[in-house]
Amino acid sequence: MKEINLRAEDLQHKVIPIHMDANFFFERAVRSLDRYHYDKALKYFRKAVEYEPENPVNHCNMAGILSEMGDYEGSNAVLTNILEHVEPSMTECYFYMANNYANMDNFEEAERAIVTYLEQDTEGQFLEEAEEIIDLLEYELDRPAKLVRIKSREGMIEHDQARALMEEGKFAQAVEMLESIVQQSPDFLAARNNLALAYYYMGLFHRAKETIGQVLELEQGNLHGLCNLAIFYQHEGNTKALEHLLDTLSITVPFHQEHVFKLATTMGILGRHEEAYGHFRRLLKDEEVNEDPSLYHYTAVAAFNSARYMEAKRWWNYLLKMDPQSAIPKFYLAQLEQVLVHHKKYPKLSYQYHLPFEEQLKRWEQDEEGMSEEIKHNPLIRSSFFWALRYGDTGTKLQVIRALSWIADDEVKETLSAFLQEPDQEALLKEAAKQVLIEMGVAVPGDCIDAAAEVSVTSEQRPAVMRLPEWKGTWQGVVDQTLQHMDLSMERERKNNVQNLWTAFLGKLYPDTPLIRQPEGWSAALDYLTTKMHGGAVTYQEVAQRYGVSASTVSRYARRIHSVCSLKE
Structure with missing residues (x-):
């Protein structure tokens, strides 16, 4: 065999040089991890740290490997070194340390670390996981965690409180809270949107529209802002702008369920029931939310309002199976029967998840005159009052009897007179019905009048002023x-x-x-x-x-x- 002799200069051209740097060892470490060779991976990550000691990611990777290998103390030593000497702002290290301490059953130190993470971390990258650790620690320590605030959710708690105030109708208090949140966190668009709605409900329309404008300046495609703007356009009668915006919204297909729900309800409010129905149908396919009974009602209402009566019947029947004790599906199915069998015409239904009379009783507090007129002329609302008189609880029936006194027509007289003949009705309710009939000039049996007079005499036995511990302005x-x-x-x-x-x-x-x-x-x-x-x-x-x-x-x-x-x- 012939011997091959290579000269030094030839070898120089044949050998491929290897560049030993941090990336080289990082890639070797990752490959070792894929093969579950933790010892080799740790060795390579240590070499990466030697080449780039100022890179906190390399240190973090080394801490992660030590934790995987069960060396929790060693892992925490590396993490502590990162916070003290390499990168103090790397707050996720506290999250990793909390995991290590929990694995060591050192729950006090784990709590200290996770609380520090939540109070200092601005991004909230591990927020859900941190909340799970908090739950575990509360169970192990048998006490609430010593958590004062969550930095990444700054303003969120106050925002939730403001939303609750709006639901209670306390708009002035909600505005004060939301204005403070927006001032501290100008990019908190959800707070700006709710601030606009609070202004709107207070009648401050110009400020409401101005606030929505600020939202859309910060984020042109903000769906909540666009939906609110559409409602405002309808309020001011700006038909041209509304139609243009609705054309955009009608071809919008949002991804997040919160956005789908907002768009569905907005379309329903604006009378685009076909689009609303499509979006509600999408939500029913989402396993995270399709256990909510109210969603089936919204879908049924959208179907009813778009003349899809058999679809509406299907969704209310689903709701009835989910919540058999609720009067809502029973009532609407009965009204739907009037449409299907007797071809009775009803106005468009409200998307609120309650019986129509309940909403009317709330509105009565603000506008007795307008509400009583609506009851008189809206057949759906009238039938809901009579339905509640038959199937409601005692408190509801008392409210309905009082409300019927505002209508005071022949149908009310017949209904209350028949109510008095029902043997199972409570004496308290019959007494209230008798009083309304007397006010309407209807003659009731003599014993009823005597009973009413007896009530008056009983009330008269105590001076009225003595029953008033205060006198309001x-x-x-x-x-x-x-x-x-x-x-x-x-x-x-x-x-x-x-x-x-x-x-x-x-x-x-x-x-x-x-x-x-x-x-x-x-x-x-x-x-x-x-x-x-x-x-x-x-x-x-x-x-x-x-x-x-x-x-x-x-x-x-x-x-x-x-x-x-x-x-x-």
């Missing part, structure tokens, strides 16, 4: 307004009667006194009743004009005072 305002409108030459006795009648009325109702939303109406009613008591000739219309309210308002309040105080006696 709004109550006095009603009296003052009445006296201002009365003739200055009017006899003192009649003026005293105004104060006495109002005091007696409030005293008999206390502590269930009415909210004084419309003081002019109450003042007009007092004027009308005291004039009649003194033999004066006056009509509801005359008094109504003097106080700037409607005749029906005067009539309703006067009948209420009359029934409580038993003026005929």
